[in-house]
Amino acid sequence: MAMMNRRRVLGLMGAAAFAPASARVMAQASAPSDPFPSRPITLWVPWPAGGATDLTMRLLAELASQRLGQRVLIENRAGAGGTLAMPVLQQAAPDGYTIAQLPQPALRAPHIQRLLWDPIRDTTPIIQLTGVTFGIVVPAASALHGVDDVFAYARANPGRITIATNGVGTTPHVVMDELFARRGLTYVHVPYKGTSEQMLAVSSGQVMVGVNSNGFAPFVDNGALRLLATFGEHRTKRWPQVPTLKELGHGIVATSPYGLVGPSGMAPAVVKVLHDAFRSAMNDPAHVAELAKYDQTLDYLGPEDYGRALREAFAAEKRTVERLGLAKGGG
Template identity: 70%
Template sequence: MHTRRHWLAAAGGLALDMGVLGGLGEARAAAPYPSRPITLWVPWPAGGATDISLRLLAELASRTLGQAVVTDNRAGAGGTLAMNVLYQAEPDGYTIAQMPQPVFRAPWVQKVLWDPVRDVTPIIQVSGVTFGVLVPAGSALRSLDDLFAYARAHPGELSIATNGVGTTPHLVLEDLFTARGLRYIHVPYKGTAEQITAIMAGQVMAGVNSTGFGPAVDGGRLRLLVIFSAQRSKRWPLVPTLRELGFDIVAMSPYGLAGPRGLPAPVVATLHDAFKRAMFDPRFIQELAKYDQEIDYLGSDDYARACREIYARERINVERLATPQAASHGG
């Protein structure tokens, strides 16, 4: 009897413990989202224009969400490394990432584990960057034609930096130089800040970068030769577009935020609403203006549709450039 009483007491205690644990589990499951900090992965090095602006966006969104949105950096591979994080993350809303243009191109040029349409849940489109060709302020190269002339006179000696192999700047360079049968040395960097430093220091002769170069151009440390947008920039009205120079190329790079595949609709809505409010905060708009950027908002459904369209277009772009001739000119 003594043993039986002890067994019953133990069993009752275990049942009580299980009940408590079950209650805690139910309470945890029922906790409103978000109940802890959210991590926003930025696929570029710290200190660049996109990193700085997204840190501010995260700070502003935190106020609405009631939890901190902590930015973390996973730089390299042309801006695609954050996709590895999303691919492995739980769809609980606590891991999100920026979706830059290269993630839609990478699967067409190399083997990756993830699919940028199948394996993500688009949340919101934020903005887009414009690219331009830059040289040091004291360079003798003063136009795109000067670059072509130098490459023609010094085959394989013109060094041009980009923010990575397979990025939009790299593909545009391939298009521009291959069309003329010209060669150049492609120098890929992980992000904007270190590339701009390299151009200013003369470590490379030219570079193609996003409009994070604005302060360096305005400060007279870099010269902007041409931009890739559809129209001239209000900020630099004397700088021509590629179209004006006879190239049918407009290279904008829209970006947004996404979570892992299977993110619940209520979580998507919560994140969307918080980041939309943050996007239209005057502080964020002013921050984007420093880099000649504007808000380019798309809601979750429209952004998902845009992602599918971009993915299809990138396949066409890669196939167009994947020729023996193209492969021999540049990185």
């Protein structure tokens, strides 16, 4: 009997010895993961460092970092008309630590060429931020003083006028293609990876005309470039003397709203954390003032509405590409 009691005691002691380890394993299995975010977040910007979008996104990332308690690190991946962040998102884990700016060309490119990624299928919408002021600029000393002068020169000098944009398939390129095609005119397209590089080329006379986003603002304000027209619904507050394409009778309005997205399949709770931090950051007076430097204003949409807007824009871009005959390879 004494032996049985001793064995029982030893058994109970053994069970007690193993219990903490077993409990730890069970606790680890059932415990939630570390609160998001627990490490830095990478925000991919598909434009070169130093351009208008890069500068505003860097400030936004800094402000969002303060709210998230973790750094938001900017990575630039320029080229291909602003679409090179898409392959990164497609391959990234949907954990919220990899996000990207999604510009309008990413909604257009799949209709122009065959691509392995899809801007709707492969993303999770987080927040729409703002839109872009596009414009047509020429060197200050240019003899071209209006959009009609550009067409007149192209008509008198077939295939000789050089026009720079920020890449094939970008909004400036599509708009100029449509304007020239309507008139049966041709031009030499000179694509650039970034706005700063392009504006330097135009202001120095290497290219006759530049069409780009509002990164041209400092060059216009310092007198190096002349702004012929903008693409918005109304004239800008910054350059109220400059007409819009719509006002000039061309029937085109293009603002290319953009926002932030993550990989497909992100958890709603993670999306909410990112959305809330970036919404607060985008409304920070410092960010609003930075956007104003490029005549941009806030154009907020939450995840659901932004997702709907992206789907509508994706369908609209397909119609535009088909109308202009830009589709290639059955894309």
